[in-house]
Amino acid sequence: MNTNSNAYTVIYTALVVVVVAAVLAFTAMKLKPSQDANAKAETLRQMMSAAQIKPTDELYATRNAGVLQLYADNIDRAYTIGLDGQENGTLSTDLKKIELIDKLKPQNKAIKDGGEATLPVYVFKSGISVIPVYGAGLWGPIWGYIAFQPDGRTIAGAYFDHESETPGLGAKIKDEAWFREKFAGKQVAFGSEPLFNLAKNAEQSGAANAVDAITGATMTSKGLGEALNVWFKAYEKHFSANFKAEEE
Amino acid sequence: MEYISLFVKSIFVDNMIFAYFLGMCSYLAVSKNVKTANGLGLAVVFVLFCTLPINWVLNTYVLQPGALKWLGPQFAEVDLSFLSFIIFIAVIAAFVQIVEMIVEKYLPSLYASLGIFLPLIAVNCSILGGSLFMQQRDFTGLGESAVYALGSGIGWYLAIVCLAAIREKLSYSNVPAPLKGIGITFITVGLMGMAFMIFMGIQL
Amino acid sequence: MDPKLKETILNPILKGNPITVLILGICSSLAVTVQLKGALVMAISVTLVTGLSSLVCSLLRNTIPMRVRIIVQLVVVALMVILVDQILKAGEGTYAIDKQLSVYIGLIITNCIVMGRIEAFALGNKPIPSLLDGLANGVGYGLILIIVAFFRELFGSGTLFGIQILPAGYIPNNLVILPPFALILLGCIIWAQRAWDKDLQEK
Numbered sequence: 087m088n089t090n091s092n093a094y095t096v097i098y099t100a101l102v103v104v105v106v107a108a109v110l111a112f113t114a115m116k117l118k119p120s121q122d123a124n125a126k127a128e129t130l131r132q133m134m135s136a137a138q139i140k141p142t143d144e145l146y147a148t149r150n151a152g153v154l155q156l157y158a159d160n161i162d163r164a165y166t167i168g169l170d171g172q173e174n175g176t177l178s179t180d181l182k183k184i185e186l187i188d189k190l191k192p193q194n195k196a197i198k199d200g201g202e203a204t205l206p207v208y209v210f211k212s213g214i215s216v217i218p219v220y221g222a223g224l225w226g227p228i229w230g231y232i233a234f235q236p237d238g239r240t241i242a243g244a245y246f247d248h249e250s251e252t253p254g255l256g257a258k259i260k261d262e263a264w265f266r267e268k269f270a271g272k273q274v275a276f277g278s279e280p281l282f283n284l285a286k287n288a289e290q291s292g293a294a295n296a297v298d299a300i301t302g303a304t305m306t307s308k309g310l311g312e313a314l315n316v317w318f319k320a321y322e323k324h325f326s327a328n329f330k331a332e333e334e
Numbered sequence: 335m336e337y338i339s340l341f342v343k344s345i346f347v348d349n350m351i352f353a354y355f356l357g358m359c360s361y362l363a364v365s366k367n368v369k370t371a372n373g374l375g376l377a378v379v380f381v382l383f384c385t386l387p388i389n390w391v392l393n394t395y396v397l398q399p400g401a402l403k404w405l406g407p408q409f410a411e412v413d414l415s416f417l418s419f420i421i422f423i424a425v426i427a428a429f430v431q432i433v434e435m436i437v438e439k440y441l442p443s444l445y446a447s448l449g450i451f452l453p454l455i456a457v458n459c460s461i462l463g464g465s466l467f468m469q470q471r472d473f474t475g476l477g478e479s480a481v482y483a484l485g486s487g488i489g490w491y492l493a494i495v496c497l498a499a500i501r502e503k504l505s506y507s508n509v510p511a512p513l514k515g516i517g518i519t520f521i522t523v524g525l526m527g528m529a530f531m532i533f534m535g536i537q538l
Numbered sequence: 539m540d541p542k543l544k545e546t547i548l549n550p551i552l553k554g555n556p557i558t559v560l561i562l563g564i565c566s567s568l569a570v571t572v573q574l575k576g577a578l579v580m581a582i583s584v585t586l587v588t589g590l591s592s593l594v595c596s597l598l599r600n601t602i603p604m605r606v607r608i609i610v611q612l613v614v615v616a617l618m619v620i621l622v623d624q625i626l627k628a629g630e631g632t633y634a635i636d637k638q639l640s641v642y643i644g645l646i647i648t649n650c651i652v653m654g655r656i657e658a659f660a661l662g663n664k665p666i667p668s669l670l671d672g673l674a675n676g677v678g679y680g681l682i683l684i685i686v687a688f689f690r691e692l693f694g695s696g697t698l699f700g701i702q703i704l705p706a707g708y709i710p711n712n713l714v715i716l717p718p719f720a721l722i723l724l725g726c727i728i729w730a731q732r733a734w735d736k737d738l739q740e741k
Binding site for chain 2: 560561563564568569577608609611613616617619620623624644647648649650651653715716717720721722724725726728730731732733736739740
Binding site: 121249 | 602603609610617627628634
């Protein structure tokens, strides 16, 4: 057979493309549920680590099913708010169909450009509420979860993650437990500026809303500080309206 | 202003070679003298500049989750992102092949100086890498991705011409025998990378 | 064992190592060597991809039209890479690692080792030797990756596979984790190999 004729080349290429596309579509379809389950469990682990449900290591040693169960057992209610601070939707917390807002990128865009946002608030039975934050680090996106005490301004815990920050420098926001532990007990200064201060030697001021940046990871810290302030700002109205009653 | 910042950043800060090691194979193989380095560098700039915007369009209107919304609301949930590697590489390979044919036919003098590098470029990681970074970073428009492509290409070009110039001089120096050739080149690239790190954190 | 087959398997690991001798596949290799775990996964992924794509291309070798050879090869390689990526994403234990390797998994497609072995070996040989050649090249590549990652993790973080090895007082050397150091380290590995095996030295 002449493998160099035009007809053969065209038919061959078409056949290869069809076969490859079929194989890919099949695997993608088959694997999609477990991929989504992985992503969901990952989000829940980070959220519950921030909310101090269990230590981070233990959460990461728990398998996906256990993580979902743990969340369903501990969550009180989950809802979304718009940019005006008003509640605009609820998220299911039923074990069988847990709903999360885990695509933070479009929300971040909505906050910056104004527009329709659905910002999640996850309230746990312990009274702690968790909100996400999202922003740009040095190399790629960084995000995290901040847990608030029932007073709605004292931070109970935090968890940060990133896509591609420099290991050993920027990646410390995720890898070093001491960094996220620093956030516990700090207070977000809702109603004044800046809401939160993440900078070099910020703790020297003694302010309740200040945390020292990571040495050597200037850009990542800067991005994280900005992410915190942008997202806290978006939640400011909601938190100062809904949690005031519990303050002294 | 944003474009200028992105442009400068992609040349110096996010340099394809020194920050991401992309396109290393041909970078090391074709940097023995400035003339050929020049040819390959220009070819990379050209291919990157043309394929990245094409891939941006494909990514935005075909591949990413919800991209097919323009076909009708029933397509809003379709997520073809698992096909992106294969589509990107096919676009690049096809583009390179087409360009090669056109250049050979209509611009023989350009083909003589650039042509031999074109097949090499289909497998140059910096081209595919550019498209993958474009997807990961969510560029908002055609302009942004074109500027990024141009900047990254020029960054790559700059890097290969610099290295070629250093290697030309290096052939006169007395390097320990086992380190000769590729060994010392690696170390040189490492040192150049360190020098490029001073650009990190530049704000415009 | 057949000496020719043995040669096929052993050659890529030392004398014809794809990284240090053929200088192929540097692109994606250096960025994933900050930690041993990532390097190990990358090594396994690349080994699988080179092995399988060599096998498939060798099976197809008599039917591929010459003119579209490169594109067909790239499509086969891309198929393997996507499969590896999808499987890593779907496994409960491997999900986190896939996230860490991000774009570099995709870049296995243009890893010159894969294409290089298909062009140089698989297109002219029977399927079984091609599979072995692909796997052996992947191993040779992985070996270098792991050596580099060993030094970078040990001195850059004081750990190996995430377990603290150096005493707690050790201040991690931040230079080691930065990209340029990987190149310098690789230069030194080449230096050591060529000092030991004089045949490889360049004039």
